[in-house]
Amino acid sequence: MHPVLYTVLQRLGLGLLTLFIVSIIIFSSIAMLPGDFGEQVLGQQALPETVEAFRKELGLDKPAYIRYIDWIAAVLQGDLGTSFSGRASSGSDQSRSVWELVGPRLSNTLFLAGFTAMIAVPLSLFLGITAALKRNSVYDRSVNAVTLTTISFPEFFLAYLLIVFLAGIFPTLSNVTPDMDLGERITKIALPALTMTLVIVAHMMRMTRAALINLLASPYIEMAQLKGASRTKVIIKHALPNAWAPIATVIAFNLAYLVVGVVVVEVVFVYPGIGQLMVDSVSSRDIPVAQACALIFAATYILLNLLADVIGIVTNPRLLHPR
Amino acid sequence: MTTNSNKRGAKGDILIEMKNVEIDGFSDERWHKIVKGVDLTLRRGEVMGLIGESGAGKSTLGKAAMGYAQPGCKIRSGSIMFDGIDLMAATEAEKRQLWGSRIAYVAQSAAASFNPAHRLIDQTVEATVDHGISGESDAKQDAVGLYESLQLPDPGNIGGRYPHQVSGGQLQRIMTAMAMSPRPDLIIFDEPTTALDVTTQVEVLVAMRDIVEKFNTAAIYITHDLAVVAQMADFIKVLRYGEEVEEAETRKMLSQPEEDYTKSLWSVRALHKDESPSDDIALSIKNVDAAYGNTVKVLHDVSIDIPRGRTVSVVGESGSGKSTTARVITGLLPPMTGSIEFNGETLPNALKDRSKDQLRRIQMIYQMADTAMNPKQTVADIIGRPLEFYHNLKGKQRDDRIIELLEMIELDESFMDRLPGELSGGQKQRICIARALAAEPEVIICDEVTSALDQIVQEGILKLLLRLQKELNITYLFITHDIAVVTAISDEIVVMFQGQVVEQGLKSKILAPPYPDYTQLLLSSVPEMDPDWLSNLVEERG
Known part of the structure; x- marks a missing residue:
């Protein structure tokens, strides 16, 4: 294999690894945000049972690592999840998919x-x-x-x-x-x-x-x-x-x-x-959307830096034309 | 100027005439005179050698012959006439018309002077094509012919490579082809072989001399090496401190130099030490293999015995493993296999496993005294550090010992408060020697310690090292590529080639026939002060 191709693939691999680590950081820092979507939507006066039921519906009652695995597995399949907003604990579900929000x-x-x-x-x-x-x-x-x-x-x-x-x-x-x-x-x-x-x-x-x-x-x-x-x-x-x-x-x-x-x-x-x-x-604790945005930002940084690396490599004749 | 008129002028019209040229250089926040009123006349087809120590202004003068002053320099006064064109009055654009077409330049470091981003052939013909001297395809065809006459391997294809893909000696020859491509009237060779090994230097010298002769090109050959210039030049001009010392036809200059300074340029070659054999081995390297990383093996089964109180010189071209051997001995690079024995006991391989006393006994002096000292520390700090570290000397005791050491290296108390930046190259190297001595070592490894110094300074350092050896019974492992230095100071010689020891033994044995092939090649490649040396060598080698 040409050494440049090898280096580029290597960088690409490192980029993916970085993205994976960043996804963990994103997930945990958003999980650590103070406040809770349930309380945010239902208000301070909501009964604890109502909040609990709402959390359960959104899957927020599961342990963090399970939520992470669910999320990342879905992301890998191209599914960024469903936005929290537009949901209510009862009544009609008007929620939209994250992609619908983020895409445009x-x-x-x-x-x-x-x-x-x-x-x-x-x-x-x-x-x-x-x-x-x-x-x-x-x-x-x-x-x-x-x-x-x-x-x-x-x-x-x-x-x-x-x-x-x-x-x-x-x-x-x-x-x-x-x-x-x-x-x-x-x-x-x-x-x-x-x-x-x-x-x-x-x-x-x-x-x-x-x-x-x-x-x-x-x-x-x-x-x-x-x-x-x-x-x-x-x-x-x-x-x-x-x-x-x-x-x-x-x-x-x-x-x-x-x-x-x-x-x-x-x-x-x-x-x-x-x-x-x-x-x-x-600010509205819409976790799936925030996570999706953060992930897109991270991917942008990694991709552009990868591109810069590749330009650095292919314009360096020492790497492009080895001895 | 007229001492050589018998020979001068035989070749043609005056091509370049410089009169009373003064050049200033800017450093330390002010302008200094670098060249102080030098005259220079060169006729068509003549080769002039311009020689002097570093700082003599020879390179600056050589570039001034093109009407060029490097950044930080300016040609203050004088006249420079190139074939009827007044270069002092010419505009940048007018001078650019001459550069790369009628005047070409060959730089010291070919590796740094080729653009890493372009193929060699494109760079070779660039000036020729840009100046409209010939079309691109004609110029390239001609370049291949030049490569061929410069005896480059695979001349048809070597131009398609990038600078980093060919060796230093080949690059230097390609640069000569680049200079020759527009068929200039004048080529300035600025120390073109200084960065090369002796064995490579010979090939490049022959190639350059033949091609200059073939096209009857005039040349100014700048170097600090008299023996090299003797092979190349019809006549020689000696510069010192920006002034002309003398100028004479080459043979006359070699046989009867007039000025004391010129005579002193020979002196290092007169230094001589008688060898004395010894069986008392101080340091012994046994079957060492070593590698950087785990991949490229640079030492193969190296064994060297170093007798106490003697000088063992390790010679070989760059890449032969000389400096790696030093790193293995000091523990900086632990060997893969093999061992280092010191006074009969095996030293731990790695630096960190050695005791303070083991460290103290082996000291090292480096090639670049500049970078081997902390520029912010005074001489007293530099020499005082090993005194505190190894001998726990403090206060007055320490200062007394520093003065003692300074006297040993022929400097005095007044140097204690100076910073390295205030010292000359030779003085810096002396301070490094004193620092090594401060530890009271048994063995000192000298890694190319005189390579960066001018000949006269070199001689002083070598004399000092020899005297110290006599007084203190110090053992030297002397690493160098300079055979003249080796013959001057060694007892024993080790010849290395591609990471292996080719030969080792007493100086008289190594330097006398019969030689193994490589030693023969190495020894015969050292330029001699004989204008016919190169021609004879070429004949011998066929």
Whole structure:
């Protein structure tokens, strides 16, 4: 087997192992949350017997390890379970499956994240490369200063600033619905996407710049210069191919943030993303939904980091072309 | 400058002329003069040797001949004319037109100077194609021809490999092919063989010399090794502290150097110690096999006897297991099988199982004195630590002993409060010696202790080690790849090759024929101060 394939499979295996461990952590930390769904729904005055019956219906009376095994076994079969909300101890059952709740929210989040990434990643790479090329110039300093400023503001503050200045141009409410067409959706998410771009560009841009400048001290860069290569060519052809590993790591980190860390932005723009869903489910003790969201977040992190690892491996000729 | 006019100028027009060039370098927060007004003239087809110790400014001057100042340097004044083009006045873009087309550069470390991300053939022809000298396919075809004339294995395919897939000697030859690809008028060779083993160095030298001759290319060959430059250059310029010491035609320079400094560059080779046999074995390595991890075995059945109060030198090229042997003796790398006997008793294999006294008796000195000392500790702390640890010396007793040790290594009290950063390379190595002596050891393992030092400093350190041996009856295990050092100071020699001992015995026996094949190859590869040495060697080896 090619060593790269072997390494990738190995990383994949480690990723799955991590996900398994994380699932235990998620389950136990949610189990340790104070309060109880039964009491939450039925209120403080509910009779203990009623609460007990309700708990039994939801399966909360079983020991924790059994509940974990039930849950993880179902998840492995693609069943994220049924949401607690909409249930009542008596009367009609209006509960929905977790996937029904999470699915549309997740696709909204991925849409926003994907759209933001399409702007932010090329922009950061461009800024990073040009800043490295003209390092210590006015351009370099201003790019650094501006991106540092935007990353230093709290997200909600940036969001409100954008609303103040751009409210006339873009809608300030991003309440997308499935029946909107693409153009309308994009108009709706313009402001949140812009906010998040401003938040993540600095990190990726600075890392690109640092990774490149770090390499510029290498003897092979001096060699390229002494072969008469222009500055642009030195950066693009001689430095960049060796800088992908650190850059990919930072990009992966920021993309993961776009999926899992944007609840504040969602709240400001009333965007129906998965972040809000998770916050809601935690506050209403809707355990299956909270667990599903946490698991999706964990899987996102692991997957993106795995991807960064793989990019690091395939752009390293020592690994790709062993002796 | 005119001492060699009889020979100079025979080859062609003036190609490069530098006059009164001054170059500044920035370090320690201020500008220093690195090159202080040097003149240099080179004609077409000539090879100039530029030699001097590290810090002499030879590399900086060599790059200045291209109109290039490395980051942190600037060419302050003087004139540099390359074939009628004023490089001092030329713009970056104009100079880039010359670099990689008419002037090429061969760097010291080929391994670091090739881009790890691109195939060798692409890098070989890059400048040629970019400068529009020839099309890509023509250039590649030509490169294969160059690989062939540089005697690279499988010239048709080696270019398809990546830098990490070929050996250091091969990379250095491919870099020469890269320099030659655009058929430049001038090549700057910047210490191109310094990082190579002697056996590899010979092959690379021959390849470089032949190809420069074949295309009648002018070259500046920068090195600190006189014997190497003697093989390559038509004439030699000696630099010191950024100034020219003297310049002369090669044969004349070797036979009758005029300046004292030039003469002193020879001196280390004059150092000599008479061997004296002994049967009193202090340290004995018995049938040791060792490996890093559990996979790659690097020592195979190594047995070495080291007599008390003598110097045993271990020689061999890099990767032959010399340093691994040292690690096994000190316990840093426990052997898989075999044992270490010290004064007749078997030492525990692992460092942590040895008693303090066992540790004290075997000390080690390293190649890089810089990294072997804590830069934040004063000399007194560095030498005082083993005194406290092994001998429980404190306060005044300790300080007195430190002064005594400093005197032993020919330094004085005033060094006690200095930090390693304030010392020269030779002084640092002396402090490392004092630190080893502080433990009052019986055996000192010296791992390439003079390799990083200039020749004159090297001589001082070797003399010191010999004197200490005489006074204190210390046993040395001297690890080196430098045969000149070996002949100077050893009693016995051990030759290692691929993790095995090829030969061991008294110096007179090892250094006299008949030799086993490998010893022969190793010994004959050491450059000699004879301009015909390389030619003769090539003839001998066929």
